[in-house]
Amino acid sequence: MHEFSLIKALIRKISSIALEQHASKVISVTVKLGALSHISPDHLREHFVHASQGTISEGAQLHINILNDINVPMAQDVTIENIEVIENS
Amino acid sequence: MKSRTIKVDYLARVEGEGALYVKIKDNTVVDIKFKIFEPPRFFEAFLRGRTYNEAPDITARICGICPIAYQMSSVHAMEDAFGVAVDGQLRALRRLIYCGEWIESHVLHVYMLHAPDFLGYPDAIQMAKDHPDIVQRGLQLKKAGNDLVALLGGREIHPINVRVGGFYKVPTRQELAPVAEKLKWARDAALETVRWTATLHFPDFEQDYEFVALRHPEEYPFNEGRLVSNKGLDISVHDYDNHFIEEHVQHSNALHSVQKGRGSYFVGPLARYNLNFDKLSPLAQETARSVGLSNVCRNPFQSIIIRSVEVLYACDEALRIIEQYEKPDKPALEIKPHAAVGYGCTEAPRGILYHRYRIDDEGVILDAQIVPPTSQNQKTIENDLWQFIPQHIKLPNDQLTLQCEQAIRNYDPCISCATHFLKLTIDRV
Incomplete structure (x- = not known):
């Protein structure tokens, strides 16, 4: 039930990094999905497509690294690992 | 064109389930949108094709704080459909679990969400450092309610002992005795709570609301009564759909309820109190x-004082019920399903829940409609902000956000569990 807010925060963070880095476009985003993160990869992907519309991340590839270990400290989290951007020329 | 990969390692967090958008032009508020992000949950659709006796356990899952309200509205609607009236001690036990x-x-x-706003703390944890006794009293008082729900419902959260026609298992007098002891302490603590909340500082803010609540000829309302208002509404629960309508607004995922031809209305403790003061215990x-x-x-x-008065009433009423309790012969009445439509409306902590x-003839649910209190109050919350924000328009954004959070929290909306749930956007044009 918290997906919407989570994805909004994620898109906002990506946009602010892209702005800082003077990027013109985000090509891909790689996230790490904890084993207990309460959201499935498909669900995350669907939300990402909707929430990125009209932002610098629209059309970006979403790479999801799925973690299976429920005992690691970050097991409940969704972490943005990196983003690939096109630089302003 | 050159691409580059940037390492981020940022944890995406849930940043709140609500947002408030305010547009100000020449120092005048021109637009306010109170948005609820929480996505639709489709419970009404889940219920289709399930049997009537599953409704209390399915709908209880809608809320972890007020599952009893969902159980009570659903069982009363089913019993209404099948022409069954639960009375005597079983009826009293239903009031008792609602007290819990x-x-x-x-x-x-009162203690964990609203009081920190009044006392200037970001949350109850921070408040506990300076006011440990108050926070401990709150926790212990809450526990008295939990114990009551756990005893009658089988567990505190999402209880499983309520069924259409009554309960699966009913307690003995002996089992209720220890809870009564705790409730005696709780009644004193509730009295202290009323006195304490009354000392807080309240903004001078009164509106001409239409309050809507149940009213019963003999008792402060929990499960039964007619729907009445201070502006002349007086209808049977069966007529709810003729008088109220749910509207979809683009900026929120929660439907807005309005009274047909009359607009917004106010449900919850304040409405109950104003319409039923004479039915509170002495x-x-x-x-x-x-x-x-x-x-x-x-x-x-x-409303923080009124909620405390209702806690005091609930302790008092619970003790009265326990004192007069005798274990019923059967834990539930027999139910024979047949094709019918049933209506139920009860007083959830936050207001009427319809x-x-x-x-159908087999007892299978063909369709379901559920109208929770927060969606009924949503329009009134927005109206309050239209009045409230102009009075505080000169405050810096962070202080205005806190004031708006407090104004929204007056209604104990379901999204308020997040301590800082509000993202305020002020657009000055």
């Missing part, structure tokens, strides 16, 4: 008067 829920839900809001009435309340309160910020079900 009001105590736990109201105390959570102790609750006396205590309310002793802290300066009259039998009508139109300041939503003072359920309607259409059932």
